[in-house]
Amino acid sequence: MTYEPTVFADMAGRTVAVTGAARGIGEAHVLALVRNGVNVVAGDLDEEAMADTAKRLGEECRGGATIVPMGIDVTRAEDHHALAQHALERFGTLDGWINNAGRYALGDVLETSGAEFTRMHEVHVLGASFGVQAAVPAMGKSGGAIVNVASIAAYVVRARSGAYSASKAAVEHLTKFQAVELGPRGVRVNAVAPGMIDTDMLSSLNGGNGMPQSAVESVPLRRIGTPGEVSDTVLFLLSDASRFVTGHTLVVDGGGRHR
Ligand SMILES: NC(=O)c1ccc[n+]([C@@H]2O[C@H](COP(=O)([O-])OP(=O)(O)OC[C@H]3O[C@@H](n4cnc5c(N)ncnc54)[C@H](O)[C@@H]3O)[C@@H](O)[C@H]2O)c1
Numbered sequence: 575m576t577y578e579p580t581v582f583a584d585m586a587g588r589t590v591a592v593t594g595a596a597r598g599i600g601e602a603h604v605l606a607l608v609r610n611g612v613n614v615v616a617g618d619l620d621e622e623a624m625a626d627t628a629k630r631l632g633e634e635c636r637g638g639a640t641i642v643p644m645g646i647d648v649t650r651a652e653d654h655h656a657l658a659q660h661a662l663e664r665f666g667t668l669d670g671w672i673n674n675a676g677r678y679a680l681g682d683v684l685e686t687s688g689a690e691f692t693r694m695h696e697v698h699v700l701g702a703s704f705g706v707q708a709a710v711p712a713m714g715k716s717g718g719a720i721v722n723v724a725s726i727a728a729y730v731v732r733a734r735s736g737a738y739s740a741s742k743a744a745v746e747h748l749t750k751f752q753a754v755e756l757g758p759r760g761v762r763v764n765a766v767a768p769g770m771i772d773t774d775m776l777s778s779l780n781g782g783n784g785m786p787q788s789a790v791e792s793v794p795l796r797r798i799g800t801p802g803e804v805s806d807t808v809l810f811l812l813s814d815a816s817r818f819v820t821g822h823t824l825v826v827d828g829g830g831r832h833r
Contacts, residue, residue, distance in 0.1 A: 594675025
């Protein structure tokens, strides 16, 4: 990864948990955090890839930051609690949490199975809910900031994406309830809604062949986004620069939702 993350001076010395951190946008969050001097507890279903990514990004750490990798499944509440516990045991504090893990599958509305709908819902909606339930007690009286990764699929209708899009719309809406209920405890909860971002998930949509030119030209900025462009936005939402922002979803899509 060759991008230079934006630096938010107040982030140094904090601890943040990231789910789905082995690759793609999650990996970019880890890179941006450690370049900002933030300790990271990084969880992913793919434990081996998570360990490899943590090792590779270890060279990118600044200001004494450390990455602790873990195998987790975000559909299991206990795995979120283990991630939070790890943060407290290793670093003595938990200041931020990014519910990033996700999956994608295409399917017509008439054909999508109950199992597929359930899995989408479990990974995205339960994942974001269990993450918040583990993060908030671990943050304690000092509070913190949480970011859920939704999608522009929450707003726009693209063929054969019903199960994914409905689950991301639920994450976007859940974010507002989490913000309202947790604001009095000093916890801010926001979301980002990425558009087309250059990761394995996006390339899997087109058989690994990159995005068709017509899709790229539908974006006003005339390109797809990079994982780091999502991470810079997430870091803004975790940092004190956004200290009066909560319950908001920041769209990171080059304007694509308006076409
Ligand atoms: N790439 C895009 O264009 C795009 C657009 C909008 C939203 N998003 C969202 O951004 C997030 C990251 O996507 P990405 O493009 O980096 O995807 P990716 O497929 O490249 O990476 C997703 C990561 O999540 C992990 N994961 C999946 N299920 C998990 C589970 N149950 N528990 C723990 N980890 C799990 C995977 O192992 C993988 O490492 C997802 O929530 C996705 O829906 C991506």
